Amino acid sequence: MQKSPQISAGIQDMFSQSTAVLSQPSVSTFERFEQRGGVQQAYIYVMVAAVVSALIAAFFALFHSEVTFFGQLFSRLILVPLGFAVFTGAVYYIGKALFKGTGTYAEVAYTFSLFFVPMSILGTLIGVIPVIGFLAAILISLANMYFGFLAVQSSMNIRTNGEALALLVLSGVAYFLVSVIVGGFLASLFIARAVLSGV
Template structure:
C-alpha cells in the first residue's frame, strides 16, 4: 500500500469543527497567505458538506420568517435555498477553476478551489440570510455582505489557483461572476416560476 500524500492525509482529518475554526481564521485575517494555510486541509466532499450546512441553516431561517409574509411560501423558501445555495457555489467555483486554469494557466486543483471558497462562503451566506430579514436596511447590509464576498473571493482566487498576478485574479473573478449570474439567473428563474408564479 502506498504512503498517503499530504493532501490525502489532511483530507481525511477535516471535520465541521475544523472548518468552523478555519473560517474564523480566514474571516479574522483575510489574505492569500491565510487561505494557503488551509487549502489542502479538505477537499470537494468537505466543501459540499459545509455548503450543504449553510443551505440548511439559511433555508430554515428564511422559511421561519416566510411564515410572517404572505408573498412567499415556507416550502418555496426551504426548497429554493436548499437548491440555489449549493448550485451557486458549484457554478461559481467551477467557473473559477476552469477560467483560472484555461485562460491564465493556474495550477490549483478544483478541491483546493472548492475548499478555499467554502471557508468564507458558508459563514457569509448564513450572515447574509440573517441580515436579509432586517426591515428597511436589510438590502443595504446584504449588498455590503456581497462586497465582502468579492474581496474574500479575490484572495481565494489568488491562493487556490496560484494566480498572484492581480489582473489575472480579478479577470478570473469577474468572468466567474458573469458565468454565475447567467446560469444562476436561469436556475433562479425556474425556481421562482415554480414556487412564486401564478
C-alpha cells in the same frame, strides 16, 4: 503511508478555519488551509449553510404572506449549493483555460467554502431585517468579492492582481448567465403549474 490531509477536516475544524480566514484575511491564511479538506468536505460545509439559511428564511416566511415556508425551505436547499457549484466551477475552469491557474478544483471548492458558509449564514440572518437587510447585502457582497479575490490567488495560484480580478469578474458573469437560465426554467415551471391548476 501518511494519511492525506484532504480527508482530515470536520465541521468543527472548518468553523475554526473560517474564523481564521475572516479575522486574518490574506492569501497566506487561505494557503494554510487549502489542502486541509477536499470537495466532499466543502460541499458538506456548504450544505450546513444551505440548511441553516433555509430554516431561517422559512421561519420568517411564516410572517410574510408573499413568500411561502416550503418555497423558502426548498429553494435555499437547492439554490445555495447549486450557486456555490456554478461559481467555484467557473473559477476553476476559466482559471485553468484563460489564466493558466495550477490549482485543483478541490482546493478551489474548499478554500471558497471557508468564507462562503459564514457569510451566507450572516447574510440570511441580516437579510430578514427590512432596510438594514438591503444595506447589509451590499456590504456582504463586497466582503465576498474581497475574500474571493484572495481565495483565487491562493487556490488557483494566480498572483497577478489584474488576472485574479478578471477571473472573478468572468466567473461572476458565468454565474449570472447560469442563474438567468435556471431562474427562467424555474419560472416556467411555476407558470405552467399555475396554468394547469387554473390559478
